[in-house]
Amino acid sequence: MQCPVCTDKTLIMSERQGIxxxxxxxxxxxxxxxxxxxxxxxxxxxxxxxxxxxRPVVPASAPPPQHAPRPQHDEHYRHKRKKSFFEELFD
Incomplete structure (x- = not known):
């Protein structure tokens, strides 16, 4: 099938997670x-x-938990988040 945008390229089929x-x-x-x-x-x-x-259910009357502020730009504090289904699908 031809690409509807390019009109000169052929679409490539790929199966990702059964789709x-x-x-x-x-x-x-x-x-x-x-x-x-x-x-x-x-x-x-x-x-x-x-x-x-x-997620735990917290009563509305409970005070918010107190956390120490974390440095914003420190490389040691960066955590890698899990990819969402969409990110994995189109990766």
Whole structure:
């Protein structure tokens, strides 16, 4: 299939985590077939749900926890965050 934007490039099919993605190597555009966006949204929601459910419930009357301020630009304090489903999918 030809790229709708470039018109001279052929789309490349790639399967990532069970979802078929068509992308253009020229403009790096991504196209999904019917139902594939729904699959991506469902998987992302399922991935995010356990993180929300595991948060502790804090009563509204409890004072906020006191934390010591951390240096903002110190290289030792930078933590790598986990990639989201979307970042892994399009990586």
């Amino acid at each position: 078929e993605i068509d992308y253009c190597p020229g403009c790096r555009g991504v196209w999904l077939d019917r139902g594939e966006l729904d699959k991506i949204i469902e998987r992302n929601a399922a991935e995010q749900a356990p993180a929300v459910a595991s």
